[in-house]
Amino acid sequence: MSDAATGVRSLADRIAARMLDASVLERVVIALVATALALLIGAVIVAASGYDAVEFVSSLVYGAVGNVSNLAFMLRQSSMLILTGVAVAVAFRAGVFNIGVQGQFVVGGFAATLGILFAAPLLPNSPVSAIPLLALATLLALAAGGAYGALPGVMKAYAGANEVITTIMLNFIASGVVYFLLDAYLRPEGAAAPNTEQFPDYVGLPGLVFESPSFSILGLGVALLTVVVVYLVMDRTGFGYDLVTSGYQEPAAKYSGVDPKRMIVRTMTISGMIAGLAGALFAIMILGYYSDPNTFPTFGFDAIAVSLLAANNPLGVVPAGLLFGGLDAGGQYIGFTLDVPSELVDGVIGLIVLFVAAPELFRAAGQHTSLGGDRE
Amino acid sequence: MSTARALLDDQRTLVGALVALVAVIALLLFVDLPGSDLVTVGALERALQAATPIALAAIGGLYAEKSGVFNIGLEGFMIFGALVGAAVAWLLAGDGSITQAHLWVAFVAVAVVSGVLATLFAVLLIRYEANQIVAGLAVWFIGLGFGPFAATVLWGGVSSPSLPNIDTIAVPVLAEIPVLGRLFFDASPLVLLTIVVAVAAWAVLFRTRYGYWVQAAGENPEALDTAGIDVNRVRYATVVFSGVMAGLGGAVLSIGIGSGFTGTGVTMVDGRGWIAIVAYLFGNYNPLGTYGASLLFGAMDMLQIQLQTIGISLPGSITGLFPYVAVLVVLVGVGYTRVPSAVGESYDTEE
Amino acid sequence: LGGGSDDETTTTTAADDGGGDPETTGETTESGGSEGETTNVAIVSSPAGFGDQAFNDLALQGLQTAAEEYDIEIQQVEETNQSNYQTVQSRLAESTNPDYDLVVLVSYNHTQALQTNAEAYPDQNWMLINDSIDQPNVAGYTWANHQMSFQAGVLAGTMTTRELPYEGNSLDPDSSTVGFVGGVDGSLINAFERSYRAGVEWVDENLDVTVGYIGNYTDTQTANNIATSQYDAGADIVYHAAAAAGQGVFQAAQDANRFAIGVDADQSVTLPEYQDVIMGSAVKYINEGTYEVAEATVQDNWSAVQGSNILGLEEEAVRVVLGQAVGDELPDVVTENLEAAREAIINGDVTVPCSASGC
Amino acid sequence: MTDTTAPAVQLTDITKRFGDVVANDSVDLTLDRGSIHAVIGENGAGKTTLMNVLYGLYDPNEGTMAVDGEPRSFDSPRDAIAAGIGMIHQHFQLVDNMTVLQNIVLGHEPSTRGLVDEQAARRRITDICDTYGFSVDEHLDTPIEELGLGIQQHVEIVKSLYRGADTLILDEPTAVLTPQEVEGLFDVMEALTADGRSLIFITHKLDEAMHAADDITVLRDGSAVGTVDAAATSQNELARMMVGREVLFDVDSRGGTPGEVALTVDGVTVRDERGLEQVRDVSLSVREGEILGIAGVEGNGQQELIEAITGMRTPERGTVSLQGRDITELSRRRRIEDGVSYVPGDRLEEGLVQDYSLVRNALLSNQTMDAFSDGLFLDWQRIGDHADEIIEAYDVRPRNPEATAKSLSGGNQQKFIVGRELERDPSVLVAAHPTRGVDIGSIEFIHQRFQDMRAEGVAILLVSSKLDEVQKLSDRTAVMYEGSVVDTVDPDDVTEEELGLLMAGRARDGTERAARGAEGDA
């Protein structure tokens, strides 16, 4: 019996135990009810605006899982949302509101791009070079995302600057600066679009199960692996215990030997690293080049909703990420099949977040399960 | 003791900085230095305009936070305000052209609609004890989604057609005063109105019983409760007020000094709600200081424009980041601003 | 409100969808519908989205004109995330209900994704606006932004030292400054700026151009502020290349009682409320381009449009049109200068900086 | 004022239950007009609960109240205030950043044309101050946070008077005061009663009750044991009533000979968050197998001192050494690993994570102990076993390791923390109020464990506000007053009374000590 095998088994046991936990059950119920309620309101608005609500909902579903290529698109969005969702969850779990995942994601992807573009000419033009290139890109993305996350962490820990605001400002700054660098220095001669040149063909993830040029099951694998690692760290290591304890009750964490300032910086660094990794995946798997960040999807913001829906639990991020990936894919499908403006789906996501923020609403509405559950 | 001193000192630095700013501006205006190209009466006029939506939202947010509720949804309320203002003015006009009366009615409508939305938000926060940060973010998301959605339903695209805005009003006689006349008395009435609002907000907060209650609700709700005042009622009032003010700030953008609603990207509000939060932190929860801070951010915007106009060439994509960087510098510099101690905690009377 | 962008409720009706199944049809790229049968066209927006009263709306308008003449169903797809273009394109190409005979992609943001998809879906015909790809099933259309901006510069340069009293607005003949307000400071708009500057200097070396960038194409307020700042600093004519945000420039012109130059469409027509300040517009006939390709699709004449089409002054696809209200007041020298500059460019006597696609 | 002969307050048969806990069990209490009535009792006897009932914060389950002879029932403090009752809580209800004046008038602001009429407020406050000899009016425009606790308490009293209180409830008003301030308070109390107002005075200190009050009611386990005339009782009688048995000093054999010096504190000075010097140049040492008790009124720097020792706080000056090794710069985590255990005074915020189960709480401060991890990962199995052991040994109820900490009663929470910290095999144990809120049986057990550990050679620093506990356990007792150690005494040589004098900043013989506390001052 290998350690890994026992590890996985006990992990599975723990997950099962968790799922039976009343407070987890309550959260699942709250998440489901919040989502259903938000969708219901969305459908009502659709109907009130003179569109066909039934068609709206059925297209939403078809667009997500209706056929193989829709499914691939949904899983692609889900992979990104799961990764960024875990990044958010790590920070929120430690009581730090990292709203800057989008910026860290942008910076991480940019670093990965730089690595690939500058190192590729130095390596033989063959598929073998993919391995060192991908490794380098990943490392750079982790480092850049981590550093860009650490910055607001330091500002909070040592200057008391509210991280909600600093991270939002840093999002704007990341997009602006990356755009400038890209347009000024990385745009190929003669091209108009602020895009870098295409990565070499061999840099990418093999499609495997799905024949999509922008989704590989390996991408989903990376996301799930990250989830497992983060879960293990949070649940099974002393560091994870420190982190989660800081989020629950900082004085107790401090009493038990945690340096609160350092913990903030570390948390933000880890969160930023995961966001950076998402950026690398985005550049490598989805784009295959890099572009103006202002045109990127707002994975980093949607991730907040994902994480909240999952009660900031890394395992819960997986179903939540799948749900939001589905909403995303369905929303896009609606965009080019129905007249209903697809922004509506963004609004529905906002409603889900709003409802998830107020569990008391559902408790008051009679969703009482046996235990009070915990509020953060 | 030292914190209190620090606070006082902080106030003084702020006032000092503002005085210095005004002095420099005056100097540049009246003396013919190279800087006089940079700071023109026109630039000041536009800085005052740019400060207006920020200041309105900031003063609202200040009241909410002072009473113990962090309304981080200001940006979202601004989006709704901008949209509703444009929509109501457009709908009122029907096929005809939009008149000044339509615009003013639209302003009132924005106040009402924002008030209703903010009441719902307040119920979630206060009665259902929603996490203030998360719920506030949700308001932003909802604004980002439903704002452009509603625009599409109304206008067939995420933006409205071009709309007229509130005319400037020239106050007879006063408008003739050099510089000041043009800045305040031959300007959009909204600029003047916002200054009046800032002064009134200051007086109410520090000179009336309601102001005392607001302060106590955020600092020690129990003390207020035992003094016989319903803490949550005070908080409801401030949260609704903050929503209304942010909504009006948004309306200023779309029909006050702007020309309709733009819903692409992060919408025309473009982060001003976030800057408003920083403005009242920088203003140390003092409505006058907050107005000054808003003006500073407005001036920052104008500075980067003026730099471009006089041909100091920095890439536009970089100068555009000035305000955001300024926010960071301000936050790191005055990060120790004393936040009311009960912010973020819901309050239940015992039993 | 511009063009026909408000009656866009045109959608596919499943009932008269008579298209065959494309997956099984032959190898040739000429699988488009023949006359008498409904032609399905999808148009995907650029990140700016529809309703920009410029680029996207113009492209759509061309299709709508074609739809009035031929049996065409238009599906508008607004997608503002560049990273989704890959998927949107392939989803449209794979669609069988309806089967699209033509997919129009607005803006170069689609280029990278289309490089893959054009090969992956050889049976699908694509029109790419503002860029081109060397594939048999792609019609690339690029308009010479730089040439029309040069012309705009000629207009501004000619007028700034003259008088033009019109309904309370005026020019200051003593001022030798004109302005430019751009959207995003990048290659694309830099080409507008530099060519405009070259046009101004072609008229008179000693004229000054002040330049400002908004940072996006949406913030009308900032556009207004920049233009006002330029008028304050002595500019009496401001040219904008800022899509929807450009309205702020016209407003500023009205407040300052000065003049402005529009872009993409004849904005004195599309935005009549500003016609008193719009001296002229640098126009590109994107609508004619989309019309042309739609027509070719209906008539099964793909080879006529396939390939890279760069449309400039010579093709009469771009030019400066004078404002519908102010135009009549302009002295003849304007038309003379514009014509002279046009000929010089076509002859190669004048080289306009940058290219159709950027700097 | 309907009936001038009726008592100011008459409580009859008041019963208040919290779930199974009977906090007040048909309590009677009569407060005569113009008198001071002391209420005494052990921790948890139900004093505060009774007062909260009177102040309208709690609804009694049974019983009636009469004010000035009229039956009343209060739904909220607002009603109580309207009926002329004021309460000064253990924790002051003041808004820190508002001025004294604003605090006093809060909720009852005189206004003219919308604006608060400061002049009117000022006049009324000055009147009140002049009548009773408060100096509060000298600080009317000062924010509360700049004032000392003594003045803050006066502000609280003036606030109640401003609101028209005839009857004042003072809940443990002396706990946070210096002896001089206590004297000042007693003067004020006298002036108030002379003016016809009535006071309820809650205290733990028998001498204070006897000195200040006219009548004394003793509560025990929620019931009123009896009411006595303060002039005609003795401390012994009161103590017997409080505890329910004769109180005897059971000084245990202290046994054993202390070994090497384990913990040394040398010239340590500590400032708090507000920059105030809370510990001034303190030096002391604890040997292996020795218990050093620290006695003192709460708020005299004990907390800051032990935080400097345990690594929760960085001292401004001075060194802390462990077995001769300077650990001043070591992090809290390193100190835990080096064998410094710490039972914190604040069990709700620091000692336990309220939302965690007991199993997860068993890991708190044990995160880096080898025993609980197998290399990379935590061994939750072993942590669970450890939680079971603590629950078993320290009689923590309920016996459910999955119960969340917040679902436990205060005493059980405390037992769990003590168990966790004592069972780590520390070389130094720092304990703050280890038996606070713990029932008698468990107190004996914990005390036994302290003595066992001393026998095993652990150096123990014990901070407690219970003098009997310090007297019983410690080998030496250091007394802290205003941040300094004023004396270190042998518990066998000193009476509780003498300790009390030291704690009050006086010499053992009662003479005014030459202002020693003022050394580092000015």
Ligand SMILES: Nc1ncnc2c1ncn2[C@@H]1O[C@H](COP(=O)(O)OP(=O)(O)OP(=O)(O)O)[C@@H](O)[C@H]1O
């Ligand atoms: N809100 C409450 N819910 C449940 N139990 C409570 C509550 N308040 C008090 N109790 C319990 O009622 C009993 C009496 O508590 P009370 O606070 O009146 O004691 P006290 O005499 O004031 O003690 P101390 O001297 O420590 O202040 C205790 O067992 C306490 O734990």
Ligand SMILES: Nc1ncnc2c1ncn2[C@@H]1O[C@H](COP(=O)(O)OP(=O)(O)OP(=O)(O)O)[C@@H](O)[C@H]1O
């Ligand atoms: N504020 C409160 N709100 C709700 N429940 C409370 C509160 N305070 C105490 N309790 C509950 O009341 C019960 C008794 O608590 P209390 O603090 O009186 O115990 P205790 O008398 O200190 O216990 P022990 O005898 O172990 O010292 C416990 O179940 C506790 O969880």
Ligand SMILES: [Mg+2]
């Ligand atoms: Mg008590």
Ligand SMILES: [Mg+2]
């Ligand atoms: Mg107890």
